[in-house]
Amino acid sequence: IIRRGAAELDPAKRKAMLTFTVCGSGFTGSELIGELIEYRDVLARDNKLDPSEITLQLVEAAPTIINMLNRTQTGKAAKYMEKHGVKIMTNSMITEVCEDHVNLKGKDPIPTYTLIWTAGVRANSIVKKFGIETNPRGGRLMANEFMQAKDCNNIFLAGDSTSYQEPDQPRPVPQIVQGAEETAAKAVEGIIKNVDQTDVTIKPFKGAYQASVDSIGSKYAVAQVLEKWNVSGFIAVLLKHAINWMYYVQIFSGYYLFQYFMHEFFRTRNNRNVFRGWVSRAGNVLWSVPLRFFYGAMWLWDCWTKVQGSESWFTDKLRLPFEWITVAATSGASQATKAAATSGASEAATSTAKAAKGVFSLSYMYGKEPLMVFDKMPHWFESITKVFIPNMQMALFFQKFMTCVEIVIALCIFFGLFTWFANAVTIGLVVVFCLSGMFYWVNIWMIFVALALMNGSGRTFGLDYWVVPWMQKHLGHWWYGNVRSHYDGVKTR
Numbered sequence: 001i002i003r004r005g006a007a008e009l010d011p012a013k014r015k016a017m018l019t020f021t022v023c024g025s026g027f028t029g030s031e032l033i034g035e036l037i038e039y040r041d042v043l044a045r046d047n048k049l050d051p052s053e054i055t056l057q058l059v060e061a062a063p064t065i066i067n068m069l070n071r072t073q074t075g076k077a078a079k080y081m082e083k084h085g086v087k088i089m090t091n092s093m094i095t096e097v098c099e100d101h102v103n104l105k106g107k108d109p110i111p112t113y114t115l116i117w118t119a120g121v122r123a124n125s126i127v128k129k130f131g132i133e134t135n136p137r138g139g140r141l142m143a144n145e146f147m148q149a150k151d152c153n154n155i156f157l158a159g160d161s162t163s164y165q166e167p168d169q170p171r172p173v174p175q176i177v178q179g180a181e182e183t184a185a186k187a188v189e190g191i192i193k194n195v196d197q198t199d200v201t202i203k204p205f206k207g208a209y210q211a212s213v214d215s216i217g218s219k220y221a222v223a224q225v226l227e228k229w230n231v232s233g234f235i236a237v238l239l240k241h242a243i244n245w246m247y248y249v250q251i252f253s254g255y256y257l258f259q260y261f262m263h264e265f266f267r268t269r270n271n272r273n274v275f276r277g278w279v280s281r282a283g284n285v286l287w288s289v290p291l292r293f294f295y296g297a298m299w300l301w302d303c304w305t306k307v308q309g310s311e312s313w314f315t316d317k318l319r320l321p322f323e324w325i326t327v328a329a330t331s332g333a334s335q336a337t338k339a340a341a342t343s344g345a346s347e348a349a350t351s352t353a354k355a356a357k358g359v360f361s362l363s364y365m366y367g368k369e370p371l372m373v374f375d376k377m378p379h380w381f382e383s384i385t386k387v388f389i390p391n392m393q394m395a396l397f398f399q400k401f402m403t404c405v406e407i408v409i410a411l412c413i414f415f416g417l418f419t420w421f422a423n424a425v426t427i428g429l430v431v432v433f434c435l436s437g438m439f440y441w442v443n444i445w446m447i448f449v450a451l452a453l454m455n456g457s458g459r460t461f462g463l464d465y466w467v468v469p470w471m472q473k474h475l476g477h478w479w480y481g482n483v484r485s486h487y488d489g490v491k492t493r
């Protein structure tokens with residue numbers, strides 16, 4: 001309709017075609033207007049229109065909008081909407097919907113070709129056939145304080161289709177997720193009692209709603225927390241995300257949590273996130289491929305000196321600066337080990353001495369000794385390391401093992417296999433090297449390169465191009481089962 005409106009020459013018809021009217025200013029209507037605010041620019045750009053030509057209208061029969069929240073919060077929401085060009089019409093009841101306009105009770109009609117109806121939630125009409133009392137307004141099934149259907153104590157009710165009003169509350173249980181979960185929990189108590197035939201006393205239903213968040217688009221929200229605190233803007237949007245994160249944690253789904261982050265923050269289009277697009281950019285990772293080859297090759301090169309030649313880590317000479325081992329070896333171990341350890345100790349000591357006169361720099365300084373991040377293991381780290389590497393035998397195994405890990409990681413990065421994970425491990429390794437007193441400030445860029453390469457760089461000219469989709473498919477089946485549509489398997493004639 002917007003495309004047709006953009007080509008329409010009759011001004012009145014054009015205006016009506018470019019008008020979105022949302023009926024109802026509950027959570028759904030106000031959130032929908034928020035989405036339209038953000039899509040208006042996109043629609044205008046795609047249809048070569050001036051955004052101001054697209055009218056957004058919120059029509060509400062009551063004197064105020066978003067009547068589930070307190071006045072302070074709805075005031076803020078209204079201000080935000082108006083600032084973004086939404087025309088809010090209160091005390092306006094839509095009485096008739098026609099093709100090119102809607103009629104209002106006692107007011108001029110609104111010329112519009114698009115009406116989105118969000119006024120009121122009615123229970124599914126099927127519930128009428130259940131023979132249970134329903135409330136006249138939304139057709140919801142009437143429940144008592146134990147979530148039993150009125151006059152039928154072995155039928156339990158829960159969720160949106162249930163109506164129960166606590167004696168001290170002005171309205172029935174709200175049709176929100178928390179309401180659904182809490183009524184379900186109460187119904188379950190009753191069902192268990194009925195099945196077990198026990199005389200457990202069940203407490204009457206008492207709703208407790210932690211927070212209500214109304215997002216007006218992706219960058220603004222208003223919220224009431226525990227019915228005490230008002231939160232708006234950035235914090236309220238973060239609160240909304242936190243509620244969603246909590247859901248994924250509750251269902252133990254790291255995969256969906258990760259996907260949520262990607263969709264909501266890192267892969268959003270048209271700046272549609274609370275950081276206004278600063279954290280997201282859709283683009284290919286081709287430009288990071290040379291860096292990936294370089295970084296992988298650099299780790300391989302680092303390993304090369306450790307696997308061969310006089311500096312090899314695959315001998316019985318300790319290369320790691322573990323003072324507690326070198327001291328112990330000097331005082332009591334066999335001569336051969338002692339010699340090796342002493343030479344290792346002296347190397348560690350030399351490096352410490354060198355580090356002492358190092359100069360801090362993040363780039364190479366000609367003729368100057370670079371500074372170590374830590375010239376000596378911090379005490380807390382030494383205590384932990386001592387637990388895992390208490391003696392020479394373990395230390396020698398560890399230095400060989402670490403070299404093997406480095407080689408695997410380097411190959412993974414170079415060939416783009418499990419690139420995210422491999423780079424995350426290199427960050428871990430760099431941190432461990434820093435804490436072990438073996439890493440210069442001048443090489444700290446390795447952390448930032450690894451972070452940059454975690455952005456899917458193995459998907460281009462790398463094995464992850466095949467491996468990651470394969471894993472997603474097979475791990476997804478294994479963890480979540482086969483996803484099927486509701487109607488799968490239903491034969492149609």
Ligand SMILES: Cc1cc2nc3c(=O)[nH]c(=O)nc-3n(C[C@H](O)[C@H](O)[C@H](O)COP(=O)(O)OP(=O)(O)OC[C@H]3O[C@@H](n4cnc5c(N)ncnc54)[C@H](O)[C@@H]3O)c2cc1C
Pocket residue numbers: 027028124126158159160161175176177178180
């Ligand atoms: C646009 C929108 C936004 C919302 N946003 C929020 C929000 O941000 N926060 C919040 O807390 N709440 C929100 N809600 C409300 C929330 O979605 C509901 O309160 C909640 O889903 C109710 O759960 P329920 O299990 O009772 O019903 P539903 O989640 O609706 O589940 C009912 C299920 O029953 C199935 N069904 C229906 N009829 C039949 C039948 N005859 N046979 C078999 N199956 C049937 C349906 O397909 C559906 O899967 C929103 C609702 C809408 C519409």
